[in-house]
Amino acid sequence: MDISIVINGETVTRDVEPRTLLVHFIRDTPGLTGTHWGCDTSNCGACVVLMDGKPLKSCTALAAMAVGHEIATVESLEKDGELDPIQQGFHECHALQCGFCTPGMLMTTRALLNENPDPTEDEIRVAISGAICRCTGYKNIVAATRWAAEHQEVSR
Structure with a gap:
């Protein structure tokens, strides 16, 4: 299925399997490997991103569930060379x-x-x-x- 997700203000469109986890969609996007995939059980929190400003363990959500939402990853924190x-x-x-x-x-x-x-x-x-x-x-x-x-x- 083709999906488009706004990640760090940029729309990313890809053809994915319906079962693709958001963490994999994010990590498979060139240059966005800051979101870590850790425990596979949603216990560790290494994969947390913000969806519409709220923390979300991206290993617990399908990529398709993020369509229509804004996703922010750790790469979004630093702006113009200045750390958050x-x-x-x-x-x-x-x-x-x-x-x-x-x-x-x-x-x-x-x-x-x-x-x-x-x-x-x-x-x-x-x-x-x-x-x-x-x-x-x-x-x-x-x-x-x-x-x-x-x-x-x-x-x-």
Whole structure:
């Protein structure tokens, strides 16, 4: 079936099998390999993208379900060479180690900050509770999210 999905503001049209998962549609698009495919069970959260601004584990949705929606991947965060505050926060607070969960964590925390620009530590922990990080212990991810909240530009 032919489908068109708006990903990071660009319409991507491809012929796919009806059972194609959104994560595969995204990763098979040239240059969009930042969304990681991890556990195959929707437990890890490495595949989180934003659909209409809300976090979605892209391994739980068929690509066809994204038709008519706007998808944002981790590649959408950096604009004109400038890191998104959440990316900068992850850098400043050493919130990544192996990097596997990082794209999903970035998208999850970006969605949180879009919804709640000044979350508490508990609100951050609830927001990221659907993602697994095996390296950091989450402390630095929480710190990075707080850093980003304190350094967001009004325009974001």
